[in-house]
Amino acid sequence: MSPIKDLNVIYIAVNEDGTFSQGDIIVGAVIFRLTKDVKVKSVSLKAKGDASAEWSNGDTKFISHWRYFKVKKYLVEKNDKDTVLPQGVNTLFFMFKIPECDMPSSYKGKGGRIVYMFEAKISRSWRWSSEAQKEIKFVSKSCPPTAQLMCPQSGSVSKTISGLSKGQVQLSATINKGVCSPGETLSVVAKIHNFSSKDMRPKFKLLQRTVYRCKKHTNITYKILFKMVGDIIGPNSEQTASCQLKIPDDAIPTLHNCEIISVEYDIKVYLDISFSIDPEVVLPLVIVPSRRAPIRPGEAVGQSEDEAETAETTSYSNVSSPAFPTGFGSVSTDPTQPSNITSGNSSQWPQGAASLGFSTPTFTVPSVQQPGATAQPAFVQGEQSPLYTSIYHYQND
Structure with a gap:
């Protein structure tokens, strides 16, 4: 012994x-x-x-x-x-x-x-x-370059619906900032112009994307950390939908400086329309550790x-x-x-x-x-x- x-x-x-x-x-x-x-x-x-x-x-x-x-x-x-x-x-x-x-x-x-x-x-x-x-x-x-993400982020998309239910849909989305820490809450606002004859629902997601690399091969996995569904938006109407999105306390900070592993985040705002391709706006998000300030x-x-x-x-x-x-x-x-x-x-x-x-x-x-x-x-x-x-x-x- x-x-x-x-x-x-x-x-x-x-x-x-x-x-x-x-x-x-x-x-x-x-x-x-x-x-x-x-x-x-x-x-x-x-x-x-x-x-x-x-x-x-x-x-x-x-x-x-x-x-x-x-x-x-x-x-x-x-x-x-x-x-x-x-x-x-x-x-x-x-x-x-x-x-x-x-x-x-x-x-x-x-x-x-x-x-x-x-x-x-x-x-x-x-x-x-x-x-x-x-x-x-x-x-x-x-930290990844974050200067451009410190300000509010926005995006918009327009889609024409054809077939039995014709019309056009316009979606714009904004988040109050693109850099945050675990536990923080972001404000997400979506403006919808439904000029079609269909009902639709706004949806919000926080998506984590992890990529593993081996030479030229990659393995990509996705994980939904947050999801919210808004109220129905009727035909020929306009509406603003908002969402208070809290970053999970155990969220992994954005990982960008590893040669074989990366972790990135997106906020996805989209409209769920039956029998149609959903229009969506994707806004990048950087999650940083609470006590770390971004440096070059x-x-x-x-x-x-x-x-x-x-x-x-x-x-x-x-x-x-x-x-x-x-x-x-x-x-x-x-x-x-x-x-x-x-x-x-x-x-x-x-x-x-x-x-x-x-x-x-x-x-x-x-x-x-x-x-x-x-x-x-x-x-x-x-x-x-x-x-x-x-x-x-x-x-x-």
């Missing part, structure tokens, strides 16, 4: 909703309990962001993948001899800066997902590795998988901030501290966190030591540069 218990990755959520964005610094720790002193080859932490899409069409299966970044840091570095970790709770602190490049928000759907993740791994000689994962809820600061999206550069594998030792110099490099950083601001493991208190917080404006951690480490154990949790007091760091983009369809 493995002596490694309760392996977990924890971090401080700097935002109330527990999300992070590009450029944010994550301060956290890898925590585990040992039932005895254990020799380990290394303890590593990997951060990565991946998008994937998968669907079937008959006997054909389509799979696509896009990697936005992958970074690996050794919290206990590899040495010629194994490192002995003491019995009890061991805590290894880390800091990680999310790359400052254009990346899509976290997403999970039936045909694909975009996931950002921490993966902790304890390697031992001639033993199975112990692993744990912790998801990062990522919200992109990038950056550039995302893709690489092949082979190119990505050869870039494992690429530094972050091209995308990093001069004040704090992208990727994993030391938990200590004292350059005189050695790169080793020392005993300490699990409630102690890295010195580097205070210099970056982080307060006392909001999480607590439960007391999970074995009865009678006196060993204190261990943590990394100071660290050298990562043995291996990388950031890259690649697509593997």
Whole structure:
């Protein structure tokens, strides 16, 4: 039975909703309990962001993948001899800066997902590795061009009805704005001129369109998030129909900057006319996260998988901030501290966190030591540069 218990990755959520964005610094720790002193080859932490899409069409299966970044840091570095970790709770602190490049928000759907993740791994000689994962809820600061949508949006259509019921129908529709957040309510107004001999009903829909891509192939799904039916409009009459359309609280923000997945929205206003093609007006809608202001999206550069594998030792110099490099950083601001493991208190917080404006951690480490154990949790007091760091983009369809 493995002596490694309760392996977990924890971090401080700097935002109330527990999300992070590009450029944010994550301060956290890898925590585990040992039932005895254990020799380990290394303890590593990997951060990565991946998008994937998968669907079937008959006997054909389509799979696509896009990697936005992958970074690996050794919290206990590899040495010629194994490192002995003491019995009890061991805590290894880390800091990680999310790359400052254009990346899509976290997403999970039936045909694909975009996931950002921490993966902790304890390697031992001639033993199975112990692993744990912790998801990062990522919200992109990038938004599609929205300047033209901030103002009221409108559209109109005219249709001539032929056959037994002749006449003409004119429909115009307006929404008070084309950009909103989940939970907001939009005002939709439709003006109908029914110069025909038929009855008709105005209808309003909020339509979500999701597209999954694999090379030249696409899989498109539609979902109706809101629908309302107005009163009957009789022949040879004019009427104005209005609708208060609330965006669902759980609506997924518009996803535009992923290479293999996109989510878009339209408000559809149309007239239901029996035995006739329905005239309709389609108005685009952009849904943005509540706390994110639109900014100009950056550039995302893709690489092949082979190119990505050869870039494992690429530094972050091209995308990093001069004040704090992208990727994993030391938990200590004292350059005189050695790169080793020392005993300490699990409630102690890295010195580097205070210099970056982080307060006392909001999480607590439960007391999970074995009865009678006196060993204190261990943590990394100071660290050298990562043995291996990388950031890259690649697509593997």
